Amino acid sequence: MTPEDRLREAIDARTSGVEASPDALQRIEGKLAEAGRSDTRTRVLLALGAAAAIVAVVAGALSLAGGEGPVADDDTTTTSAETTTTTVGTTTTETTTTTTFTPTVDPAVPIWPLAQSSQRFEDPVSAARSFAVDFVGMIDPVVGAFQAGDTRSGEVPVQPRASGPVTTVLVRQLEDDTWFVLGAATDDIRLDTPATGTDIDCPVRLTGEALAFEGVVQVAVRADQADDPIGSGIVQAGGGPAAPFDGTVECNLDLLDDGVHYGSIVLSTEGGEDSRIWQFTAVRVALK
Secondary structure, three states, rough: OOOOHHHHHHHHHOOOOOOOOHHHHHHHHHHHHHHHHHHHHHHHHHHHHHHHHHHHHHHHHHHHOOOOOOOOOOOOOOOOOOOOOOOOOOOOOOOOOOOOOOOOOOOOOOOOOOOOOOOOOOOOHHHHHHHHHHOOOOOEEEOOOOEEEOOEEEEEEEEEOEEEEEOOEEEEOOOOOOOEEEEEOOOOOOEEEEEOOOOOOOOOEOOOEEOHHHHHEEEEEEEOOOOHHHHEEEEEEOOOOOEEEEEEEEOOOHOOOOOOOOEEEEEEEOOOOEEEEEEEEEEEEEEE
């Protein structure tokens, strides 16, 4: 007996006792119809999956080819246009404006700041401090409060240290309403000649009275807009008590720039363990 025969006998034995119900045929037809619909759905899903796969492949190919292509639907039209950019060389001309400072202050009057410069001070203490440090050469001076003499002028005390001697810096508001230094004086250095505003020539003779360490008084002849003194030297006074001095200091007016006709004479003494500038007297002069 073949395997097919044995299978047939097993089926007959299994089904020989089964009786068909009156609606068996109707139920079988229903099952067949449902199976058909299921098969249709399966075919539709398979078709959609295949279409999606095709779209993915096409999109990937477009991406590899250099980017996405234009996309359009029933209501939208996309146009792709190529833009060419041309670079043209451009020459830019910069305009430089030079502002010339025109002073309104008489240059014959102030020692500091220079009337011809644009440096200005809005308060008298700042002017006095800058003068002591930047012009005379003091190191970290103690600068006191402004002491008014009238509505536009007064004095500022300056010391080499808190316990040191006082130099009085004379300050005034001039034509442009900013503060200038007109001169300075100390009790231990009195300059009689040349007096403030005097015309001087080189060499310049100085007379007065001073009290200084070993009687030595340093002298600097300064010209406006010159970084270094145009003359320097010493005059011999007293080391204690104060004593008169009468000496001559060499200077060189040939070092002056054209148009420079004013300057100042600064007399100073040294003191302290580092021989710093201890006190000073300064006067404004005219240069011949």
